[in-house]
Amino acid sequence: MRSKPVRLTVTGVAYNRNDEDEAMHMTTFGTLSGDARGWKLRYTERRSDSDEKHDITMTMDDGVVTVARKGAYASDLVFRQGHRFEGNYQTPFGDLSMGIYPTQVNYKVSQEGDGEVSLRYQLDIQGRYTSVHKLDIAFETNKKTGKA
Numbered sequence: 001m002r003s004k005p006v007r008l009t010v011t012g013v014a015y016n017r018n019d020e021d022e023a024m025h026m027t028t029f030g031t032l033s034g035d036a037r038g039w040k041l042r043y044t045e046r047r048s049d050s051d052e053k054h055d056i057t058m059t060m061d062d063g064v065v066t067v068a069r070k071g072a073y074a075s076d077l078v079f080r081q082g083h084r085f086e087g088n089y090q091t092p093f094g095d096l097s098m099g100i101y102p103t104q105v106n107y108k109v110s111q112e113g114d115g116e117v118s119l120r121y122q123l124d125i126q127g128r129y130t131s132v133h134k135l136d137i138a139f140e141t142n143k144k145t146g147k148a
Contacts, residue, residue: 003033004113006139008043014123014131030056032113032139037061039109041117041139045069058117058137060107065117079119081105089125099124113141 008030014022030043038061045054054071065079074090079102089098102121109115117137123130 003031004141006032006141008139010137012135014133016131079105096125
């Protein structure tokens with residue numbers, strides 16, 4: 001499939017041990033490309049409380065989801081259910097070590113380009129547990145039916 005425009009709804013919650021839970025909800029536009037062997041979803045995440053933006057590339061292939069986040073706060077993550085991943089979280093103040101342990105990695109994409117991604121994972125920064133995260137992304141192509 002050539003690249004198709006999609007509308008995304010991104011919903012995330014971070015369940016913190018001692019602090020208040022943090023929720024995020026965003027609707028944006030992006031592109032989807034690929035086929036049944038693998039999919040690539042690209043979009044830009046913009047924070048409503050600042051001018052900060054991040055370019056996100058999510059690849060879905062063989063039960064694994066990878067997320068490359070570029071911008072002031074950047075990271076590359078690999079979500080494979082039951083497998084711990086360790087990487088770096090790049091910030092304007094320096095890099096931090098980051099680990100994730102995914103407990104749920106699900107995605108589905110129709111041939112028309114509609115689909116969803118559902119991730120659940122534990123996050124630690126600098127070797128210390130920080131939170132449990134839930135991230136759900138639903139996306140759909142622009143459907144023009146031509147009906148009056």
